[in-house]
Amino acid sequence: MRTPRNLTPYVVAELQARESARNRDYAGAKAQAAAAAALALESGDQSGWWNMIYLKAECLRDEGSISECLEVARSLAESPLSLDHPLLAARAYTLLAVAQQGLGRLPDAVSAAAAAANLVAGNAEYVYLHVEAQRALIAALAESRRLDEAWDQCLLLEGLLTELVNEDTAGKAYWVIGNVAFLSGRLTDGGRYHDMAAESLSPSKDVDLWARFNRASAVMRLEAELTDPATLRCIERAELATEVVGGSNRDLLEMSFARAHWHFLTGDMATAINMLRPLCTESGILATQTAGEASFLLGKALLANGENDEGLQRLEDAAALFDDAAASERSAQVRAFAAGVNQGTTDAV
Known part of the structure; x- marks a missing residue:
């Protein structure tokens, strides 16, 4: 990998792109990253090009453009540079897994994250990448409700959190382990x-x-x-x-979903329904499995409010969304819940 001697224009463009990304100016960061990538290519710096395209993909993820992020991450994972350098491949596959999970492609997300983890496992120099890949793998397994597998991977992740790992990285790891613990x-x-x-x-x-x-x-x-x-x-x-x-539309919808869930659990069905109905109409912005959870919760709230016909329809919608996300265990739970409603024997799921 040749490193040119004079990359001053590239360095300036890179610094501008990273500063814009830190300031959440994603449109500016993407444009500056693309410019930096072009300068790197002109100078023969393949590594610089790769890093700027990766930054562009991160900006796409952070602004909520998940489909575009997935395509860029996949192109990086398949690039000749990634094929030659496991470190780069692991970064690309981890980002690809996050994007796939965000689009509800859970089996694909599990495969990509597992590939990333395998590329860096056992190398202490790459412990941060291994932690990041493990987090992506655990998140995809947990959303798939493959909780026993997710917990096994959590134990492996916790073993990576030595004194060499900084607080921020450890915090993100404890976060995903806690998620699986709650779900389990x-x-x-x-x-x-x-x-x-x-x-x-x-x-x-x-x-x-x-x-x-x-x-x-x-x-x-x-x-x-x-x-x-x-x-x-x-x-x-x-x-x-x-x-x-501020936040992306997805962030705001997920926040609204959490508040609606609180109202549901505290018995305020009218408020929960009023929040969930408009949320479900915009479910295309959400990850497929999250849209399924919102539809499931709306169905339960409607049933609790005596609106059985719409409630059952929302349960059907939820099961279909979970099927689309390949979250078969969750779709089976929804269908079992709906069957219980029809038989008058439903317990909460």
Whole structure:
């Protein structure tokens, strides 16, 4: 890989692109990254080109352009440079897995994240990449409700968190481990790992990350049907942080979903329904499996409110969305719930 001697224009463009990305000016960052990539190619710097295209893909992810992110990440994963350098391939496959999960392509996300993890496993020099790949793998397994596999991978991930790993990276790892603990019914473990994540992550360093963590923690607590003060604090912190930094349409919809779930669990069905109906009409913005959860919750709220016909239709919609996401266990749970409604024997799912 040839490194040219004079890359001053490239360096300037790269710095501008990264600064714009830090400031959440994704349109500017994408344009500057593309310009930097072109300069790198002109100078024969393939590594510089790769890094700028990767930055562009990250911006697409962060602004919510998930389909475009997936295409760029796939092109990077298949590039000759990635084929020759496992480090680059692992980064590309991890980002590809995140995008695939965001589009509801869960089996593909599991495969891509596993490929990334395998590329860097056992090499202490690449521990940060291994942690990132493990997080992507665990998230995809958890959304697929392959919880036993996800927990096994969590134990492997925790073993990577030595004193060599910084607080921010450890916090993100504890976050995903806590998610799986909550989904697996390990409520005490879930709270403990999320507390550890909260101690490691700092709103003063990254308000956007703080917002996403608290939103995710709230969602996991709500799925465990916890309506304690800790859950409400997570919701309120996430809402405040999202308001401060702004957010993509997907961020705002996910925040609305969390608040609607809170109203459902606290018995305010009318408010939950009023929030969920418009949310479900925009479900194309959400990941397929998240849209399924929103439709499922709306169906349960409608049934609790005595609106059985629409409620059952929403359950059918939810099962179909889970099928589309290849979350077969979740679609089976929804159909079992619907069957219980028809037989008058339904328990909450």
